[in-house]
Amino acid sequence: MNIDFANLKIAYQEHKEEFDEAISNVVSSAGYIMGPNVLDLESKLQEYIGSKYAISCSSGTDALLLAMMALNIQPGDEIITTPFTFIATAETIAFLGAKPVFVDIDEASFNIDVTKIEEKITNKTKAIVPVSLYGQVADMDEINGIASKYKLPVIEDAAQSFGAKYKKKKSCNLTTIGCTSFFPAKPLGCFGDGGAVFTNNKVLADKMASLRLHGQTKRYHHQYIGMGGRLDALQAAVLNVKMKYYDNDVLRRQNVAEMYTDLLKGSDIKTPEISDYKTSVWAQYSIRVKNRDEVQTKLKExxxxxxxxxxxxxxxxxxxKYLGYKKGDFPIAETISTEIMSLPMNPYLTKKEVTYVCNQLKN
Structure with a gap:
């Protein structure tokens, strides 16, 4: 049996006629930049998340940059985040000349350990950037409480958790600014790069909308140093189709995750833990194994x-390296990085396929 990890081909085939029509309409109109598809998508996104404002942009990485630029992050500022994430989380901090300050993670959720954040706050700290990893939101009430105490903004890196719930509210609408990615393999993915930022603050929304257009407030009038960070109309058209089916896709991902968890119960394999006040959109189904290289080789064969x-x-x-950290500074992140392994996860996996994966893992 040959199993597809993300099954992007089926994702296209399932709604092929709608995708082809949406793409054809953009090409026929020759309206490739901004326009009605982008405005329609932004309206859908803010309604889905429940935020007042949604601003689409060119990638999840650029979403993080826009958020930090809107908050006026400067060289020498410190931003607290996690060392166990995709590099974009900390790369964008460093790109602006600020300093990533890492905090170890919680062993159960793989998200930032909220009990260790406050001790890292200094007079240079200007924001906290928790990551909602693998599809599950970080402990936002505790993070927001600490941020409020020190008057700090919070940027949720929700690149992997669009639509996940935390105490009945949705990821991207839990903090000062939420950032997500529409990279093709994400739960809600376009056919290239894409992202969005979310906020309930009009001043920040207007500034981020301007920053993605080179800091422009009206044509050829620039209030800020910005960037070329727009989402193109073709990707917006694709996402407008996908948004119609997203809740069902998340439900199917949940069903696949439940099959994995049930079939691996009683084995030595450590399966994901989701808190009872959260849901996951299962960007990944990540297990922990002691002999990862050996297990991966066997599965590949x-x-x-x-x-x-x-x-x-x-x-x-x-x-x-320049930050001066060394091995042993964040032991939980370091241990999990040697054991973590993601299994195939997409809405199209069958019970037969999941059973086959689990049988190979257990044998």
Whole structure:
């Protein structure tokens, strides 16, 4: 049996006629930049999340940049975040000349350990950036409480958790600014790069909308140093189709996750833990195994692809050597990075396929 990790081909085929029509309409109109498709998508996004404002942009990375630029992050500022995430979380901090300050993670959720944040706050701290990893939101009430105490904004890196729930509210609408990604393999993915920022603050919304258009307030009048960060109309058209089916896709992902968890029960494999006051959109189904290389090799030989998100914590990456961290500084992140392994996860996996994966894992 050969199993597809993300099944992007089926994702296209399932709604092929609608995608083809939406793309054809954009091409026929030659309206490739901004326009009605983008405005329609932004309206759908803010309604779905429940935020007052949604501003689409060119990628999840640019969403983080827009958020930090809107908050006027400057060289020398410190931003608290997690070392166990995709590099974009900390890369964007460093790109603006600010300093990523890492906090170890919670062993159960893989998200930032909220009990260790406050001790890292200094007079240079200007924001907290928790990551809602693998589809599950971080502990936002505790994070927002600490942020409020020190008058700090919070940027949720929700690149993997669009639509996940935290105490009945949705990811991207839990903090000062929420940022997400529409990279093709994400739960809500377009056919290229894309992202969005969310806020309930009109001043920040207007500034981010301006920043993505080179800081423009009206044509050729620039209030800020900005960037070319627009989402193109083709990607917006694709997402407008996908939004219609997103809740059902999340439900199917949940069903796949439940099958994995049930079939792996009683084995030595550590399956994901989701808090009872949260839901996950299952960007990944990540397990922990002690002999990862051996397990991955065996699965590959049996037609089962796997991935490691992430094999090297950010504090040990060469590009962050200048921060002065060393091995042992964040032991939980370091341990999990040697054991974590993601199994195939998409809405189209069948019970037969999931059973096959689990049988190979247990044998």
């Amino acid at each position: 049996n037609g089962i692809p796997t991935a490691v998100h992430y094999p090297v914590p950010l504090h040990l990456q060469e590009c962050f």
